[in-house]
Amino acid sequence: MTIPAYSLLQRQYLPLKQKLLLTKSRIEEWYREHNGDVYVSVSGKDSTVLLDIVRSLYPEVPAVTVDTGLEHPENSRFLKKVNNIIRLKPEMSFKEVISSFGYPVISKMTARKLYTLQNPTKNNALTTNLYQTGMNSKGEYKSGSKLPNKWRYLVDNADNIKFSHKCCDIMKKHPLMQFERENKLKGYVGTMADEGIERRRSYLITGCNPYHGKGYSKPLSFWTNQDILQYIHETGIPISAAYGKVIQNEKGLYETTGEARTGCMFCLFGCHLEKEPNRIQRLEQTYPSLYAYCIRDDEEDRPGPGLGKVMDLIGVPYTCKEMRRREEGRL
Ligand code: SF4
Incomplete structure (x- = not known):
């Protein structure tokens, strides 16, 4: 089954009420196809919304989260309070992944x-x-x-720093795949097509529910970040404190008073596109000891993943001092 690009666009322009109806029907289809042997993968606000919708239909569905050790501390605290949640561990730590394969x-x-x-x-x-x-x-x-x-x-950098795309597969996908095999459950994930080329492509190939149940159900695929925020604003469901509150600005757009996104704290995917203060500079302000750890390279008795040297190499600033000097025109 393939979805024409214009259908995705049409669905993305539907009002939230209609999107919700469509999402619920996709959730029901997946649930019926797998005789209720399903779970919801949760991490941030998008999957929190998805869990709320799934449980409004099927309250018994378990939530599953992968404890990568890279979650925002507020997200970890929030997930601890979610009922009926299963916590999985990846087979390698972030540090082991980057030493074995390279940095994302x-x-x-x-x-x-x-x-x-x-x-x-x-x-x-x-x-x-x-x-x-x-x-x-x-x-x-x-x-x-x-x-x-x-x-x-x-490719041939002088420091011989290695790069790789494998981190997400090892830290997130593999534990979920193993969980599915062992428990014979099929997952819902809260990804959206407008989050990137890969996600859009995947939706256009399979739609929300892949044929013959291979892969995950993605019933929020045609939602946007604004829809997620509107849903949270209107329903008042609890979300991680890392986001702060959801408010409507003077243009009528929804926004968070805290972090806009809370992926893995040390992930460098997309960091070069962020305005200052970028995620690592914000970490310096909010969690200085985690920041100090992630920036430093292995020292004799103090290990570290060495993000500082990688950010130097890709030309992304990582200290607030640099940002202030730039603002004052001294850099
Ligand atoms: S989001 Fe980044 S740090 Fe997190 S698992 Fe994926 S690649 Fe690794």
């Missing part, structure tokens, strides 16, 4: 290209060539497949 930087797609180019083998020669030149095996030029020129210097 820029975007999942760019990190994948960097990983392949830094680890060429006989088996990935065609892909390596595609990422290097944009030429596929048929000799056609695919500009989107090439590693953007601006990131080429990262």
Whole structure:
């Protein structure tokens, strides 16, 4: 089943009330297809909304969260209060993932290209060539497949820093897949098509509920961040304190008084696109000891994941001091 792009656009423009009806019907379809053997994967505000909707139909459905050790402390506190929640642990820590495979930087797609180019083998020669030149095996030029020129210097960097796209799979996907296999349950996730190219593509290929139940149900796919915030504002459901409150600004748009997004605290995906103070600079202000840990590299008796050296390499500031000096025109 494929969804035409205009259908996605039409659904994204529906009023929230109609989106809610459509979402509920997708939730019911998935529930029936799997005889009620389902769960909701929860982490931030989007999946908190999803859990609320699923449980308004089926109150017994369990919530599942993966304790990566990278959650915002307020999110961890909030999730502890969710009833009927199962906590999973990844098989590796973040530090083990980055030492074994490399850092998640820029975007999942760019990190994948960097990983392949830094680890060429006989088996990935065609892909390596595609990422290097944009030429596929048929000799056609695919500009989107090439590693953007601006990131080429990262492949052979002087500090030999490695990059990889594997972190999410190891830290989040694998524990959920193992949980599904062992418990014969199928998951709902709160992802939305407007969150990135990969999510949009996935929705256009499968719709909310993948055919024959392979993968996850994504019944909020056609929602936007504004819909999520409106739902929270109108229903008053509790969310993690990291977001603060949901309010409507003078233009009628919904916004949070705290963090807008609360993914993994040390993740560098998309960090280069953020305005200052970026997520790491905000961490410096809110959780200085976590900040100090994530910036430092391994020292004799003080280990650290070394994000500082990576941010230096990709040219992203990570101290508030730098930000202030820039604001004062001294940098
Ligand atoms: S969001 Fe970032 S840090 Fe978190 S698991 Fe995915 S890649 Fe790793």
